Every structure is written in C-alpha cells, then in structure tokens.
Amino acid sequence: MAMRALITEAIGLVPDLPKTVGTGCGVRRPLAMTSTVPERVTCLACRDYARAEYLTWAAMAQVAAELAEAEPRAAIAAKATPADLRAEERTYLALAARFEVTR
Numbered sequence: 001m002a003m004r005a006l007i008t009e010a011i012g013l014v015p016d017l018p019k020t021v022g023t024g025c026g027v028r029r030p031l032a033m034t035s036t037v038p039e040r041v042t043c044l045a046c047r048d049y050a051r052a053e054y055l056t057w058a059a060m061a062q063v064a065a066e067l068a069e070a071e072p073r074a075a076i077a078a079k080a081t082p083a084d085l086r087a088e089e090r091t092y093l094a095l096a097a098r099f100e101v102t103r
C-alpha cells in the first residue's frame with residue numbers, strides 16, 4: 001500500500017493492478033483466475049511448487065529457531081523468540097501439507 005501511494009504521489013496516476021501474474025508452473029494467468037488458498041489451486045504443478053516453497057520456508061524458520069536458541073542475544077535484538085520461529089515453522093509445514101497432492 002505504501003508503495004502504491006508513493007507511485008501515485010510521484011507520477012500523479014493511480015497504477016492499475018497487474019492483470020496477469022506469473023504462476024508456480026511458469027505460465028502467466030489472469031490474476032482473477034489465481035488463488036493463494038491451497039484448496040482452490042487445481043494445477044498440480046502449481047501445488048507442487050507451492051508445497052516445495054513452504055517446505056523451504058519451514059526449513060529456514062527451523063534454522064532460525066535453532067540460531068535463536070544458540071544465540072539468545074541475537075534473538076532479542078531481532079525481536080524473534082525461538083517460540084515465535086517454531087510457530088512460524090509449524091505454520092509453513094501446515095500450509096505445505098494443504099498443498100500436498102494425494103495421487
């Protein structure tokens with residue numbers, strides 16, 4: 001939103017939202033035909049892509065949690081507790097599970 005406001009101020013025009021977006025399987029689709037809700041994504045390649053992405057994010061959250069446990073001062077400076085990071089990891093794992101395809 002802040003970026004949109006800045007663009008509007010700078011050029012005096014309200015930018016349109018993109019009409020198409022790149023998808024996980026590498027094609028461009030009309031924005032209105034896409035979704036970030038796992039249960040609404042019907043493209044198998046996109047589901048695999050999203051699942052892999054969320055597993056990567058979960059792994060990064062796990063590493064961050066381990067780092068926060070090992071370096072409590074860094075965690076305090078970053079305002080991220082190990083518990084927060086573990087919760088984040090669980091959130092990503094749950095999302096990855098929702099994208100899993102049972103073939």
Ligand SMILES: [Zn+2]
Pocket residue numbers: 023024025026043044045046
């Ligand atoms: Zn797709």
